[in-house]
Amino acid sequence: MCCYFGPSGSGKTTLLNVIGGLDRYDTGDLVINGKSTKNFKETDWDAYRNNSVGFIFQNYNLISHLSIIANVELGINLSGMPAKERHEKAIEALTQVGLKEHINKRPNQLSGGQMQRVAIARAIANDPDILLCDEPTGALDTETSEQIMKLIKSISKDRLIIMVTHNPDLAKEYATRTVRFQDGKILSDTNPYKPTNEKNTFKLKRTKMSYWNAIKLSFTNIMTKKWQTVLTAFASSIRIISIAVVLALSNGFQKQIDSTMSKALAKYPVSIAQTATDMNGSSNNKDDDDKNVKNKGYVTAKQSEKQQNTHKNNISQAYVNYIKKINPNYANNISYERGVNLNLLSKVNGKVNRVQFSQADPNSSQAQAAAQAQAMSSVGVGPPVFPTTLKAKKGSFLKQNYQLLSGSWPTKSTDLVLVTDNKNTVNINALKNLGFDVKNDNKLKFKKLIGKEFRIVSHNN
Known part of the structure; x- marks a missing residue:
């Protein structure tokens, strides 16, 4: 039996933890029966602790709700031993420490010395090669301490016992080798070990709990x-x-917010015009340097900022056919606007006059009206066109977003719809261009509007 003693903080418990595989050493080596542990993996350390080392703690570390035989069996659970053999080993270990008649008691029914005996029985039940004792008598009285030391001394005949204690007298009386520690260094050793080329006889036994x-x-x-x-x-x-x-x-x-946003945004349809303008392009195309350049003998052709921000969409018939086949779940109502001058005629005060679908001032020149229409078209704004519904079961765009004030909902492609705002007002120029003689704030009865007919004259005629 080897005993290490010294004051608190001298490194005794640290050394015990390193030998037991609980802590790792930084320098040097731990050699067990000729086997170096420098290249041990975590699984190797686990196998070493489970089968080669037994621990006896100062505070016993018994599980209070288990019987003492169950506590002893718990120490050999990781060995993979069958239940019957495990039980026999536990009884044998308790008999060796003199507690056979107490096997069914709980730890709280035992004295301090008896609990330490249970801890010793748990440590030796698996028959380890090394028994590590961390101040096994520290919590016991003098008489009980002597009994425990005599028990440990008898056990040391079959295995190596390494014990840590504060009591040098106890160490000298029972140990065959005593080592005095202080500040992590060995001050004295009664039987120092001389390293030899020892043959490797150590074998790891790998087991696990079922x-x-x-x-x-x-x-x-x-x-x-x-x-x-x-x-x-x-x-x-x-x-x-x-x-x-x-x-x-x-x-x-989140779903409710998404639904509300979808319904709100549905009132503002996506418009794909022939010519589109990037509104953010002007802020991204600023020159970093506004300084004048030197005369280099040449000029550079460059598009204006407006031209750079203008994009022309290739709206071909193939693209229109693709839009017609779009999934109705993505867009169910689609309207098409074509830049065609229609020859529309209608009776105005008994005379046939030419009319147009436009909000431009009828008294302005044709050039000004064309320029205004072109400007509105460039940003996707033009005369309203009734959208085509791809899937009737998903609802009508007009019925979902508008209220019918008079007349009936359109059923044919030649039916016209006059749309007002939420105050029942209509742009005065739109009414004038349709042939109505109105002034600002004039009120038109629905019956004067409903049923008005228009005719289209072919360009060939």
Whole structure:
């Protein structure tokens, strides 16, 4: 038996943890039966701790809700030993420490010395090669300490025992080798080891706990703390339900916001014009340098900023055919505008006059009207055209967005619809261009508007 003693903080427990594979050394080497541990992996250290080393702690570290035989069996669970053999090993270890008649008691029914004996039985049950004792008598009285030391001394006949203590007298009385520590250094050693080329006789034994045994231990632990488990499960359920409710409300609110935005934006249709202008292009095309350049003997041809920001869309018949086949779920109502001058005629005060669908001032020159129409067309603004519904079951654009004031909903491509704003007003120029003699703020009865007919004259005629 080798005993390390010294004041607190001298490094005794650290050395014990390194030997037991709990801590890792930075320099040097730990050699076990000629086997270096420098290249040990974590799985190697686990196998070493499970089968080659036993631990005896100052505070016993027994599980209070298990019987003492169950505590001893717990120490050899990781060996993969069958249940019957495991039970026999535990009884044998408890008999060796003199507690055979107490195997069914709980730790709280034992004295301090008896609990330390249980800890010793747990450490030796798996028959380890090395037994590490971290102040095994630190929490015991003098008489009980001597009993425990005699027990450890008898066990040392079969295996190496490394013990840490504060008591140098105890170390000298029972140990065959004593090492005095201070500030992480060895001050004295009664039987120093001389390194030799020792043959490697160490073999790692790899074992693991059975799946069924792990489930059984988990279930036993749950059943011994039923109310704690119930309360923990209840609190966890509340947290999970709360998170689910918050996520559901958040998802619901987001869907409602998306739906509201979709309905609001649906009133502002997407317009694809022949000529489009990039409104943000002017801010992105600013020259970094406004300084005058030197005369280099040449000029550079360059488009104006307006020309650079203008894009011409290739709206071909193939593109129009593609739009007609679009999924109604994306866009169900599509209108088409073509830049064609229609020869429209209508009776005005008993005379046949030419009329037009336009909001331009009828008293302005034709050139001004054409320029205004071209400017409006360049940004996708033009005379309103009744949209074509791709799928009738998904609803009518007019019926969903407008209220019928008089007459009936259009059923043919030649039916015309006069659209007012929410105050029942119509642009005066639009009415004048349709042949109505009106002045500002004049009121027209619906019956004067409903039923008015127009004729189209072919250009060939």
